[in-house]
Amino acid sequence: MVNSDNLNLLLKVNGTQHTLQIDPRVTLLDALREKIGLTGTKKGCDRGQCGACTVLVDGRRINSCLTLAVMYQETEITTIEELAKGDELHPMQAAFIKHDGFQCGYCTPGQIMSAVGLLAEGCPSDDAEIKECMSGNICRCSAYPGIVAAIQEVRQMQPNL
Amino acid sequence: MNKTIGKPINRVDGRLKVTGEAKYSGEIPLENIAYGVIITSTIARGRIKHINTSVAEKSPGVIGIITHLDAPKLYARPNFGHEGAAGEKLAPLQNSTIYYSGQAIGVAIADTLERATYAASLVKVDYVVETPLTEMGKERDRAYPIEKFVEFTVEFALGDADAEFAKAEVKIEATYTTPTEHHNPMEPHATAAVWEGENLTVYDSTQYIFGMREGLAKMLGIPHANVRVLCKFIGGSFGCKYGLWAHTPLAAIAARQFRRPVKIVLTREQMFGLVGHRSETEQQIKLGATPEGRLTALIHQGISQTSIFDEFVETFTTTSRTMYAVPNLRTAQSVVPLNKGTPTIMRAPGESVGTFALESAMDELAWALKLDPIELRLRNYAEVHPARQVPWSSKSLKECYALAAEKFGWSRRTPEPGSMRDDRYLIGMGMASACFPMEHFPASAIARIFADGSVVVQSGSQEIGTGTATVMAQLTADMLGVPVEKVRFEFGDTELARSPGTVGSGTAASVGTAVHGAAKAVRAKVVALAQKDPNSPLYGVPEPDIETSQERIFVKNNSAKGETYQAVLARHNLEYIDANFDAKPEEEEEFAKCSFGAHFVEVRVDPELGEVRLTRVVGAFAAGRILNEKTARSQISGATIMGIGMALHEETITDPHTGRIVNDNLAEYHLPVNADIPPIDIYFIDEVDTHVNPIGVKGAGEVGITGIIAAIANAIYHATGKRIRDLPITPDKLL
Amino acid sequence: MKPFSYVRATNQNTAIQGVADRQSAKFIAGGTNLIDLMKVEVAQPDRLVDITQLPLSEIEINSDGLRIGALARNSDLAYNPEVRSHYPLLSQAILAGASPQLRNMATVGGNLMQRTRCYYFMDIAAPCNKRDPGAGCAAIEGYNRIHAIFGASDKCIATHPSDMCVGLAALDAKVRVAGSNGDRIIPIADFHRLPGDIPERDTVLEQDELIVAIDLPNSPFAKNYHYLKVRDRASYAFALVSVAAALEIENGTIKAARIALGGVAHKPWRAFVAEDILVGAKPTEETFAAAATATIREAKPYRHNQFKVEMAKRAIVRALINATEKS
Structure with missing residues (x-):
């Protein structure tokens, strides 16, 4: 058992190990944004009510605002910064641009990570089901139709869906 | 080479936004940054009797706490409509008076966000509590009339609308109410203030960097040349990031006092108090018409809320002075001061809620006349601006009706309410006109x-x-x-x-x-x-x-x-x-300039459970030249969806006893989610408008929210025979 | 957020010891509710015991039914093939709640421990007997659209927000609990409490007890079931009223029936009176209406939630119709 005010913590984000000295109150979201400097993951509500903070943990999408960084040692955390490989965008990123699945761009990393998580879960083919599966990500600019179109395009590109 | 104007080309900043590289105001890396957390009042009216910061100050990592007891002098700015305007005419932390719940009463600064947040919670406040004025309906005796709000006409009369209404053969008289709403852009307001000597740089999520510079400089009492404001990316706004609100000057004074950069990012809950809202409205509409459906009188009047210390008017009568050819027209508005924050502009301020009322009333009139709603609108089509009697710079509203009706399949609609069903669900089709004045x-x-x-x-x-x-x-x-x-x-x-x-x-x-x-x-x-x-x-x-x-x-x-x-x-x-x-915009006003459109909606209503689902939306819009079909379509579609939220979901609720907002979060303030949104087909009518400006643009950001709300209410009436005049149309209202 | 110490438990006993000796210590797993409450200072634990490393996330079918480890994630439970085929009502209920991200985080045990969404409970500036016993209830005279119509008290009119628990209530789940003084099994109907005079207690769980599993008995309700949720938007919203309905129909007669309601009481509200009417009757709309009418007879609404009475009645009928039509 460990009991300490400031904890030493090893966080593996996008394949890189980060050693942090951290107040246990720091959420996974704030660790990414304020401690590691990965500001691609956004804080919209900080209460699990908007989805802007969505990241993948061991491939599954979660809200990084509602959980503590100290609980995520020995996991693989993937953020929006990891999706593009150099100049080459992830197909979901490219599809979001093509279908204008965003306006201000603030919810966009969360939308894209959620969409990538959805693909891994086995994306439904029906628009209505995709919308339901993406309803944990609020877009106030309301680019919803473009988001659904982008996901449909990437889904259809995948051979086994 | 092909010209790009009008083409649906991709956004130039798309790559930055989809990769997470785009830096918003709270994300600019700054050396030695300290975190500020605003402390807000928990009462809506009274004063601070005692504020104790001693425990907070001793909390680990705390750099300092600023309250009204030790804040430097700040100079209040007028609200709205003035250069360098603030969102509210209230410089923060200048005295102990509390005007509304959620008002800034202090700021805690610490070396980490967690420590600053905790320190803010440790500041103990004793209040002298007075009974707040919280309900517009109950306080209507305090309403006072508005002639003009900034440059916007409010009180207006043409002909004798009251006399003509009294003797009209067909009359509609109804009251429509709309609730308080909050903008809720996804990016919370953020500011980072950095001083170098006498010079201040702020990275601020603002819709108006020059207004922010002017207002901030004047509030701090320094030359505006000493202030630089940057805003590279802003995560939505819709009006609540236009004026100067408390967090920006608080970051500036904290950074000056503690000699290091200070960043303040509002919490979502604070965005329900510190940065304005759309006022609730109660609007009365009277329509007088001939049996043939020609309007003889239109009266649009009502009340909206303002704060105790400011005057802000939700100018909901604008569209009634713009939309229809009516010889007798009167508009009047009053405001009721309450212990709530100062309302502010929110997407189509006035036009959104005003068009809901007017276009609902027109639907009621169409039904009373047994006339097709489009036909009624065509019979009263304004060939010139009805209030100003000047020609339009361009107007293709007839074309909008025709195109949208055709694409929607309006001809399949059977007029009788409740006449269209799908199994146990009632199907309704509704339409409404959209209009928003062109600004230059x-x-x-x-x-x-x-x-x-x-x-x-x-x-x-x-x-x-x-x-x-x-x-x-x-x-x-x-x-x-x-x-x-x-x-x-x-x-x-x-x-x-x-x-x-x-x-x-x-x-x-x-x-x-x-x-x-x-x-x-x-x-x-x-x-x-x-x-x-x-x-x-x-x-x-x-x-x-x-x-x-x-x-x-x-x-x-x-x-x-x-x-x-x-x-x-x-x-x-x-x-x-x-x-x-x-x-510079042309000074002479020989033309009236507006973007127009028409929204058509199909709803599916569960008559037993009261749930409304939109099944499709079609809109046609004429907004002058469209510079980029992709981004313009997104704007109209996005505004349409915000209108869906206004029609069906959004409502800020204040506890009547305490004046505290009870649903100050995104779980209980319901923004539309993906599952709420049906296919939305937006069409543009090509317009060449040589009068507005050299590029022929009329603007597309707000017109898309104006028609949709009434179109939904009208479709619900068509589905159920129930006329809901009180937004939002939640399931309980349809039981 | 108040500072706290963080402890990662490596086994069940140390986990229990970690919270047993102080009221202000709490278990944390998914965190989706507790962290939220800590951010608004409604929960102020000074020690968090992280139980996510305990081996309690298995979902296993056995001869008696299904055992669900307390740490199974909501999504894993909802999409579990055994659950989908034998307890589809539960799957449907879970998927009606929250969002995919939250369901990927939230555990089954945590869902049982979810606290109310009452506005006044969530606002530390408001008086609330649940948060601060004896302080008074701001909801009774305040804005109470989302509040209880069944089983409330003059101390508290809050509702339980879970969808999953409504499904569990209909399926007669049992909660397996380990504590300093040994283990016990609590029927779901007894697990959550009505507010009465001690609204601060949501459940009968003691401070030194840890939920380790949920047991579901073998169920005849895999064929005729429906979870109906009425809400203010199409998804990602708490229920105004929800109904878990399950029927066993044999030769055109209802052999067994389960009705549980969400969004209407301090706990998942089991409509036993409705079930009694249904059993032995034909599955007709008239029977369903009689069952629904009997259920709402005990309803006591407040100023802003009167609509829930009629809505609950109609929702029961609809859920039963849907359950009947499913086969």
Whole structure:
């Protein structure tokens, strides 16, 4: 058992190990944004009510605002910064641009990570089901139709869906 | 080379936004940053008797706490409509008076966010509590009339509307109510303040960097030349990031006092108190008509809320003075001061909720007359602006009705309410008109061609997600005949050319005209150099014979006879060549200028459970020239969806006893989610409007929210026979 | 957020010891509710015992039914093939709640421990007997649209927000609990409490007890079931009223029936009176209406939630119709 005010913590984000000295109150979201400097993951509500903070943990999408960084040692955390490989965008990123699945761009990393998580879960083919599966990500600019179109395009590109 | 204007090209900042590289105001890396957390009042009326910061100050990592007891002097700014306006006429932390719940009463600064947040919670406050005024209906006796709000007419009369209404053969008289709403952009308001000597730089999520500079400087009592405001990306706004609110001056004074950069990011809950809202409204509409459906009288009047210390008017009568040809017209509004914050502009302020009332009433009239709702609107089509009696710069509303009706399949609608069913569900079809006045503000821009052929165009505007950066690059690229990728639009910095706030759907028209002018001017400069240069293939060629394309200037129909920009600049040993342009709106008002549209909606109502689902939306819009079909469509579609939220979901609820907002979060304040949204088909009517501005733009940011709300209410009436005049139309109202 | 110490438990006993000796210590797993409450200072633990490393996330079918480890994630439970085929009502209920991200985080045990969404409970500036016993209830005279119509008290009119628990209530789940003084099994109907005079207690769980599993008995309700949720938007919203309905129909007669309601009481509200009417009757709309009418007879609404009475009645009928039509 460990009991300490400031904890030493090893966080593996996008394949890189980060050693942090951290107040246990720091959420996974704030660790990414304020401690590691990965500001691609956004804080919209900080209460699990908007989805802007969505990241993948061991491939599954979660809200990084509602959980503590100290609980995520020995996991693989993937953020929006990891999706593009150099100049080459992830197909979901490219599809979001093509279908204008965003306006201000603030919810966009969360939308894209959620969409990538959805693909891994086995994306439904029906628009209505995709919308339901993406309803944990609020877009106030309301680019919803473009988001659904982008996901449909990437889904259809995948051979086994 | 193909022109890009009008084409659905991708956003120029798309890559930055989908990769997470775009930096918003709270994300700018700054050395030695400290975190500020605002402390807010838990009562809505009274004063602070005692505020104890001693425990908070001793909390680990705390740098300091500022309250009204020790805050430096700040100078209150007028609210709205003045240069450098604040969101509220209330400088923070200047005395102990509490006017509304959620008012800023202090700020805690610490070395980490967690420590600052905790310190803020440790500040103990004793209040002298007075009974707050919280309910507009109960306080209606305190209402006072408004003649004019800033430059907007409110009180108006044409003919004798009351007498004509009294003797009208067909009458509709109804009251419509709309609740308090909050903008809730996804990015919380953020500001980071950095002092260097007497100079202050703020990275602020603002819709108006120049207004922020002016207002902040005046509030701090320093020259505005000492203040620089930057806003590179802003995560949505919709009006609540226009005025100066408490967090920005608080970050500035904290950074000055503690001699290090201070960042303040509002919490979502604070965004329900510190940064304005759309006021609730209670609107009465009276329509008088002939049995043939010609309007003889229109009266639109009612009340909205303002704060105890400010006057803000939700100008909901505007559309009633604009939409229909009616010879007798009267509008009047009053405001009721309550212990709530000062309302502010929110997407189509006035027009959104006002059009809901007017277009619901028109639907009621159509039903009373047994007339098709489109036909009723056509019979009262305003060929000139009804209140001002001047012609339109352009108006294609008839075409909007026709196109949207056809695409929607309006002819399949059976008029009788409750007559269309799908199994146990009731199907309803409704329509409404949309209208938003065109705004044009002064703006300046600089266009610069570099020796390597790259182009930069600058204007200190903001990109709030509307596609500003993209269309400005397009306007420049087309003028200079270069690909969009060669053009960089630089914005979001008060060091750049002065631009207006991103409000009133006016940025494309205003900044676009400036950018267009600057690009044209720099092109002319290059052409002039070539014409006068014996070494140029264009030597002596008159300007009208010159064309630009493929990054070259050349003789029309003889593209071989010409040269590149680089060649001209190189021969003259120029690193770059540039030109600026100051665009001003025309002063004379010989035309009325509005964007118009029509929304058609199909709903599916569960008659037993009261749940409403939209099944499809079709809209047709005429907004002058569309600069980019993709981003314009997104704006209209996004506004439509915000209107869906207003129609069905959104309502800020205040506890009547305490004046505290009870649903100050996104779990209980229901923004539309993906599952709420049906297919939305938006069409544009091509319009060539030579009167509005040189680029023919009328604006598309807000018109899309105006018609949809009534269209939904009208469709619900058609489905159920229930006329809901009180927003939002939640399931309980349909049981 | 108040500072706290963080402890990662490596086994069940140390986990229990970690919270047993102080009221202000709490278990944390998914965190989706607790961290939220800590951010608004409604929960102020000074020690968090992280139980996510305990081996309690298995979902296993056995001869008695299904055992669900307390740490199974909501999404894993909802998409579990055994659950989908034998307890589809539970799957449907879970998927009606929250969002995919939250369901990927939230555990089954945590869902049982979810606290109310009452506005006044969530606002530490408001009086609330649940948060601060004896302080009073701001909801009774305040804005109470989302509040209880069944089983409330003059101390508290809050509702339980879970969808999953409504499904569990209909399926007669049992909660397996380990504590300092040994293990016990609590029927779901007894697990959550009505507010009565001690609204601060949501459940019968003691401070030193840890939920280790949920047991579901073998169920005859895999064929005729429906989870109906009425809410203010199409997804990602708490229920105004929800109904878990399950029927066993044999030769055109209802052999067994389960009705549980969400969004209407301090706990998942089992409508036993409705079930009694249904059993032995034909599955007709008239029977369903009689069952629904009997259920709402005990309803006591407040100023802003009167609509829930009629809505609950109609929702029961609809859920039963849908359940009947499913086969």
